[in-house]
Amino acid sequence: MDSKVLPIIEVKDLDIGYNNIPVMRNLNFSVNKGDIFIFMGVSGCGKSTLLKSLIGLKQPDKGKVLYSGKSFWDEDEPGQKNIMRRFGVLYQSGALWSSLTVGENVALPLQLYTKLSVQQIQEIVSLKLSLVGMEEYADSLPSGISGGMRKRAALARAIALDPDIIFFDEPSAGLDPINARKLDDLILDLRDSLGATIVIVTHELASIFAIGNNSVFLDAETKTMIATGSPKDLLANSQDEKVIQFLTRAKKQELKQ
Amino acid sequence: MLAIKRLVFNEIIMLEKLDFDYSIPKTLIVKLEGDWQISAGLLPITEITAQLTSHPDIRQINLNVSEELQWDSGLIAFLFKLIRECEQKKIQVDHKNLPPGAQKLLEIALKVHEKNILPQQPRESFFEKTGDKVLQIYQSLCLILNFLGDITVSFSRTIKGKVYFRWDDFMLIVKRCGVDTLLLVCLINLLVGMILAFVGSIQLKIFGAQIYIADIVGIAMVRVLAAVMTGIIVSGRIGASFAAELGMMESSEEIDALKTLGVSPVEFLVIPRVIALVIMMPILTIYADLMGILGGFIISVGMLGLNPIEYLNHTQVAVQLSFVWIGLIHSIVFGVIIAVSGCLRGINCQRNAAGVGMATTSAVVTGITGIVIATAIITFICQILGV
Ligand SMILES: Nc1ncnc2c1ncn2[C@@H]1O[C@H](COP(=O)(O)OP(=O)(O)OP(=O)(O)O)[C@@H](O)[C@H]1O
Ligand SMILES: [Mg+2]
Numbered sequence: 339m340d341s342k343v344l345p346i347i348e349v350k351d352l353d354i355g356y357n358n359i360p361v362m363r364n365l366n367f368s369v370n371k372g373d374i375f376i377f378m379g380v381s382g383c384g385k386s387t388l389l390k391s392l393i394g395l396k397q398p399d400k401g402k403v404l405y406s407g408k409s410f411w412d413e414d415e416p417g418q419k420n421i422m423r424r425f426g427v428l429y430q431s432g433a434l435w436s437s438l439t440v441g442e443n444v445a446l447p448l449q450l451y452t453k454l455s456v457q458q459i460q461e462i463v464s465l466k467l468s469l470v471g472m473e474e475y476a477d478s479l480p481s482g483i484s485g486g487m488r489k490r491a492a493l494a495r496a497i498a499l500d501p502d503i504i505f506f507d508e509p510s511a512g513l514d515p516i517n518a519r520k521l522d523d524l525i526l527d528l529r530d531s532l533g534a535t536i537v538i539v540t541h542e543l544a545s546i547f548a549i550g551n552n553s554v555f556l557d558a559e560t561k562t563m564i565a566t567g568s569p570k571d572l573l574a575n576s577q578d579e580k581v582i583q584f585l586t587r588a589k590k591q592e593l594k595q
Numbered sequence: 596m597l598a599i600k601r602l603v604f605n606e607i608i609m610l611e612k613l614d615f616d617y618s619i620p621k622t623l624i625v626k627l628e629g630d631w632q633i634s635a636g637l638l639p640i641t642e643i644t645a646q647l648t649s650h651p652d653i654r655q656i657n658l659n660v661s662e663e664l665q666w667d668s669g670l671i672a673f674l675f676k677l678i679r680e681c682e683q684k685k686i687q688v689d690h691k692n693l694p695p696g697a698q699k700l701l702e703i704a705l706k707v708h709e710k711n712i713l714p715q716q717p718r719e720s721f722f723e724k725t726g727d728k729v730l731q732i733y734q735s736l737c738l739i740l741n742f743l744g745d746i747t748v749s750f751s752r753t754i755k756g757k758v759y760f761r762w763d764d765f766m767l768i769v770k771r772c773g774v775d776t777l778l779l780v781c782l783i784n785l786l787v788g789m790i791l792a793f794v795g796s797i798q799l800k801i802f803g804a805q806i807y808i809a810d811i812v813g814i815a816m817v818r819v820l821a822a823v824m825t826g827i828i829v830s831g832r833i834g835a836s837f838a839a840e841l842g843m844m845e846s847s848e849e850i851d852a853l854k855t856l857g858v859s860p861v862e863f864l865v866i867p868r869v870i871a872l873v874i875m876m877p878i879l880t881i882y883a884d885l886m887g888i889l890g891g892f893i894i895s896v897g898m899l900g901l902n903p904i905e906y907l908n909h910t911q912v913a914v915q916l917s918f919v920w921i922g923l924i925h926s927i928v929f930g931v932i933i934a935v936s937g938c939l940r941g942i943n944c945q946r947n948a949a950g951v952g953m954a955t956t957s958a959v960v961t962g963i964t965g966i967v968i969a970t971a972i973i974t975f976i977c978q979i980l981g982v
Contacts, residue, residue, distance in 0.1 A: 390851075393855050394854070394855060395851055395854060395855065419857040422855055422856075422857045423857055425855055427851075427852065427855045429848040429851065429852060430848065431847050431848055432847075433847055433848035433849045433851065433852040434849070434852075435844070435849050435852070435853075436843070436844065436847070436849065437764065437767075446856075447856055449759065450759055450856065450857075450858060451857075495852075
């Protein structure tokens, strides 16, 4: 089979939960190469949990996550690590390693997985930091910069190894509208320039429509996905009240009118 | 007397605030009047439910208000509870005649209530709870063993040089063990030596054998006490700080970030800490040995009037080299225990601020318990080996 036609991520019959209490059931969707794929849903519905089982942090209760056809949770440890090396992850809180400076944070993945000299690593670090506009802060500790800067620095770390897939957990949470917009543009640029596939958890409507070209909608009440497709299509064509409600910020009563 | 007065008082409030009307069949018309603000006190809903029990045919409650009703959250709280109670009894409550603001608040409160349906945790019986606790102990033993297994594997990988070892981290921890604890270790052990000398002298004085204080202090400190005291101090300072650090890293997703990079947190964070403590504990213990002996010396020579040369000679004869080794073995084992329990609790920390606190406390408890158990085991083994 030609690997180009295979979706880069494929989720099949996935059930996730904590301690036998299900959070989401029966998830089925696929992410194609170059997509900006959005997980949306109300707070607490399980978006972060789903993300965790995609990036190898949480074993699903049932079902498969396939990366270019390889089932992640059926691989052995080296196999999983090989798949994970293709990821970059931007965590909800940034999660910069607090004992390292911003520059060291970006350098660490390079030290671990490349054979570059210290000098070469330094050059790549300053490139990645300037991509996110943080070059001057290479020597600051994470505790000494603002929340928005931390997010950008974490993004520089996430793209340190030129990943195929970048996962974002609520990238614009806690950012002002201008910086949120800048981050969106940056995400688009990264997709175009690195050819990366991007998976984003977010409930910022502005970002959803600005950058998303595919999505799933997770519903907390039925504990499963109730819609999938491009956010704009969903807005135009979806029959589901909850989806429309979410995408238009409308109240139930307003929809009925 | 007081109770009666109170009853009357309540009765009056009730009469002032509530008025019941049974003119329509199956319907209770409640008229609310007077002061319903929080400052006037909350009325129990039994005032109304009592009416319902005495008229079991009622299926509907209509709420009416008088013109000069004064209300705030006090009224809403009362009605909120009433409506929820009536829902269970399948009685309709009509609140259309309330002031608009009060209606709105009630609707909001009731709506939130109907949306968040948490999964009901079934109530557990005594036996289930006991079983659960036993299972928890079993699970936490599994957790510890798993972790030890992880550490062993990671350690061998580190030694083979397959792992990226962070020397900076390691040196930082080594420094911290020294700077943070050395002074405290010296002080505590000096005092323990002094206490031992004092207590020993009380008995030995009777036999005129005070010089044997040197033996008691020397042997006790060098064989176990110095290592145990040092272990307890290090557990409180360093073990707790390991748990807090790793706990913070866990709750800010830093450990997740390591895992997705394909780096084992055990290799990256735990191994440097374990090695650092295994190196530093014996060094601290040697200081502690010397300070303990010094403490005994100060008391014996300074207060009990023993000959200093004789005291030192006695110590030298009593403290065999093998005792020093036994003390050092203790300290190495303690180093492993403290580092492992600190890191274990940190890595398994719950993701909130309280979680970090709990991790720290339980690291110290685990550490000290481990130290005492290990001391007992080592002492037992020494007994069997006859050393
Ligand atoms: N460690 C955990 N143990 C048990 N239950 C958890 C845990 N973490 C999350 N949950 C539960 O799983 C559900 C989904 O949580 P999750 O964090 O995935 O939500 P989310 O969609 O990311 O929400 P938000 O948008 O607020 O970040 C929640 O109901 C939460 O109570
Ligand atoms: Mg989340």
